[in-house]
Amino acid sequence: AAGVIQSPRHLIKEKRETATLKCYPIPRHDTVYWYQQGPGQDPQFLISFYEKMQSDKGSIPDRFSAQQFSDYHSELNMSSLELGDSALYFCASSEGSQETQYFGPGTRLLVL
């Protein structure tokens, strides 16, 4: 079965640079969620979109923004990167706004 696709899988950036992470949800899924997971920590919810509209907002820094496009894929834009932004970034998708969330393989971001 098709799963959530994330790109790139690995990313290395310098401090103060920008990064864009992409997420392609499971076909027919219209809701996407972004999570950040630091080493040895639990996933922290950042933001979600349902039918291309921002739906819920968590601990997303002001330096980050995201959007969902007409084909339901989503992009997380991260600016002025800091060392502390180094983490695994997961995208999850669901069918409808109240359904089970399925996680993608993640993007590992390293900020040097």
Added chain:
Amino acid sequence: GENVEQHPSTLSVQEGDSAVIKCTYSDSASNYFPWYKQELGKRPQLIIDIRSNVGEKKDQRIAVTLNKTAKHFSLHITETQPEDSAVYFCAASEGGGADGLTFGKGTHLIIQP
């Protein structure tokens, strides 16, 4: 906001024995409680979930119980196998409006051969 407490942080059991992981939550509006299994460097994988209109749910060796009055839910794994070794996370959300999940801190389950 929601706060989810998870215990224990590490659990070591003999292969074939049962494992129980417990979580409590703070927001009485929460009504969706999934459990995820995560192996090192991999994605969280849903293993079972329960909604507030159900007190117990079972899927083969895995079961989850929910006590809404006590704001408490538990994961039970029977006949544990080496491949059950992983970090397990409980989570909670209101289950509507594309709500993000609030996760517990995780339990590192170790199955001793």
